[in-house]
Amino acid sequence: AEAAAEATGEAGAGSEIARYLRYKAGDVLLACISWYAYKTYNHRKPLSQFTYSRGLRHMHLLMAIGIFGAIGSAHAASLTEGQTKRRWLLLHKQTGLAMLLALIVRAIFRLRSGIPPRAFRLAFRGIARSSSWRLKAFVPSTCCCLLSHSLVWPTSTT
Numbered sequence: 001a002e003a004a005a006e007a008t009g010e011a012g013a014g015s016e017i018a019r020y021l022r023y024k025a026g027d028v029l030l031a032c033i034s035w036y037a038y039k040t041y042n043h044r045k046p047l048s049q050f051t052y053s054r055g056l057r058h059m060h061l062l063m064a065i066g067i068f069g070a071i072g073s074a075h076a077a078s079l080t081e082g083q084t085k086r087r088w089l090l091l092h093k094q095t096g097l098a099m100l101l102a103l104i105v106r107a108i109f110r111l112r113s114g115i116p117p118r119a120f121r122l123a124f125r126g127i128a129r130s131s132s133w134r135l136k137a138f139v140p141s142t143c144c145c146l147l148s149h150s151l152v153w154p155t156s157t158t
Helices: 002-042 054-079 082-113 118-129 133-152
Strands: none
Touching (some): 054 082
16 A cells, blocks of 8 residues: 555655646746747847848748647657547647647738748859750650650550
8 A cells, every 4th residue: 555655745746747848848838938038139130132021931930840849749649559649649630730720820921011022033144054954954854755645655564
């Protein structure tokens, strides 16, 4: 009976430490978000016409964090079983829905702000300056032709 009491006491102490660490992790996360919001709000300078808007840049960061969170929660769920796995999968689903909402908000920001005028010119200039741009255009078209050829005329004989 004493061994069982000691085991439950140690398990209770372990769960108290785990709860304390979860609260501290939440505090650190809240502090990081507060610091990011403070730096973003107080250190604004005029943007160049050749950069994306602040809203798009912030949404890009938030979506990157959300995507890593979704992948991490799916990986954690694959390593566990039972109720813990259900919790991780629930977090994964919630993160996925949040990313869907963030995608819609990001599309709205994108339609309002547009793309910097230099973005397309720089992309095409980089392709034109490349010595192998003909090869870059030739290889995908060749692969598509070979694939269509193998689908239309099978090479195996029966």
